[in-house]
Amino acid sequence: MSLIVRLLRVNAMDAEHRENKICDECGSDYLTATPAMSRLCSECAHWLYGYLRCDHEFVQQRCSKCGWDGSVSAYIRGLQAQQAEQRQT
Numbered sequence: 001m002s003l004i005v006r007l008l009r010v011n012a013m014d015a016e017h018r019e020n021k022i023c024d025e026c027g028s029d030y031l032t033a034t035p036a037m038s039r040l041c042s043e044c045a046h047w048l049y050g051y052l053r054c055d056h057e058f059v060q061q062r063c064s065k066c067g068w069d070g071s072v073s074a075y076i077r078g079l080q081a082q083q084a085e086q087r088q089t
C-alpha cells in the first residue's frame with residue numbers, strides 16, 4: 001500500500017470519529033467503536049446483533065471508550081429482562 005493511500009485512509013477515519021453520531025436505537029450520542037454498526041452505539045449493537053460489548057468506563061455519565069450515555073430503549077430493556085430470566089432458570 002502506498003503512503004498516500006494510507007494517509008487518505010487515516011484522514012477518512014478521523015472525519016468519521018469527529019462526526020457526532022446518534023444511536024438509532026437508544027438515541028444516545030456515541031463514538032464509532034464498531035464500524036460495521038454505523039448507526040448503533042456499541043451497547044445496542046451488542047444487544048441487537050451480538051457484537052462484543054464495550055467494557056464501559058463512565059466518566060461524567062458518559063463512557064470514555066464508546067461515548068454511550070447509558071440510554072436504553074424500551075425494546076432493549078425487554079431483551080435484557082428476557083436474558084435475566086433465562087439465567088435464573
Ligand SMILES: [Zn+2]
Pocket residue numbers: 023024025026027028040041042043044045
Ligand atoms: Zn444505542
Ligand SMILES: [Zn+2]
Pocket residue numbers: 042054055056057063064065066067068
Ligand atoms: Zn462503552
